[in-house]
Amino acid sequence: MTQTTTRVLDPGELGAALAILESEPVANAFVASRVQAAGLDPWRLGGEMWGWYADGRLRSLCYSGANLVPICASPEAVRAFADRARRTGRRCSSIVGPAEPTALLWRLLEPNWGPAREVRANQPLMVTERVPDMVRPDPLVRRILKEELETIMPACVAMFTEEVGVSPLAGDGGLLYQARVAELVGAGRSFARIDDGKVIFKAEIGAATSHACQIQGVWVAPEFRGQGLSESGMAAVVRYALADVAPVVSLYVNDYNTPARASYRRVGFREVGAFMSVLF
Template identity: 35%
Template sequence: MTDTAAPAAATGGCRGVGPGEARALLAVLESDPLVSCPAAEKFATSGAVPGPEGRFLTLGGPERSLVFVGSSVLPLRGDAHDHRALGAAVAGLGVGPMSVHGRREQVSALWDALGVCWGPHRDYRDAQHLMSLRRPVDRALVLGGVRAATLVEFEPVLAAAAAMYREELGSDPFAVGSGIPFRRRVARSLARGRTWIGVDRGEVFFKADVAAVSSWSAQIQGVWVRPERRGAGLGTGGIAAVCSALQARRLTPSLVVNGSNTAARATYRRVGMTDAVDYATVLL
């Protein structure tokens, strides 16, 4: 161990990435800019040092293997051997179980180890795609009035977020902790200006969250259109509006979509998004 690296953990030689490895860590994040977005946002806030936003674990240095543990687990580099050790190290942190997502092959390798420690998954979505928008948004597609929501709009946004959660995950977001964690998550997104909405007569008909923002990209999630308003182009117009705002900040918009969701994929393609990465998510 050198003074540039964090002490090795007891699990298979895995350890936290040290402050002296910040340059190497940044190089790894920059090498996969779309996938690394949540980890890069943490790095921009507090570097390699562990904190409330998360921590980085490695076996042999970030150039060889890297996993980011934040509100979810994101494997970024490593082979099957590395991920066996890193999976045990992540489980040993005592912060899970939590969702795992990333490049399909990386998730598969890490979950082989994590699944042994955390038990069965609720859903393993191994046919997802991370889509991105590389060309400018066609301004004719942008739906007027779609904007960042404010905390004053908490209740209608909460209702829309809950509807989306039930539809996407098949469970009640208010069933855990009397709904307090879910309410906090929605409020935090609003406070950061990360939730975008379209409103008609006081009712939210479109919602999308900007879940992560790095120096080079932004990840959109939680896209939802009120069921009775679907089929009228509101999803296309809403996503176009969000993407346009992100591009104005010189960010590359991206999002993850299930391969089986042909309607959503068609919507994103109309905006100009294309498949960029074969992706997977393990839900617990």
């Protein structure tokens, strides 16, 4: 009989954790980027990394921080992670990950953690490995400079509020969110088109490893929507990403956002899977 157990990973298990994360580099880009930068120490990582072991061998992971993220998780591993999550209580603001294990995790946790503020059950995961050939990159989209942080911040707040349904300035006054935006600007992973001091388009490369990166926070100022700026802007960001960051560029999008999905397809993205998000 197979012997299984679940526990928090030790820092010395970094190699084993990275091997699992890198087995699915696109789906795991968010957590892999954090682990590569911070290791497995919970304080530096911003959360615990749980491991599910079968016969003493690490098989699946679950990141437990601001997000709860099942990683390469079999149904048996998901059940073990759900048991641990019930015992510790909800500390996260969302559950997010590949749709199938995330759906099972939520079914197991909903009786204790529900109701959720919103469940986004199908968020197509899209990728591209090539510079767009059908859409001309907007030459005015560029990296944001550190001294432009105050210029980009209102657009970031507007995007987050529109996408998530709550302001990132709530709770701590936005200190953590502003720090994250500043981190991306400082890393050269925040991009925008700014006309006469106004942000017209913006997006960030939110997670990055040597294998894949993930674009997030795509936003066009409301009065400029419907003019194709998201396509040309995204084409520019993809070009930057492929040249400077990783050989595969990914993103995930809500299934009901038909215009965005069509726009990303025109830029060269194709759907390769699906994510799911549960928002509290």
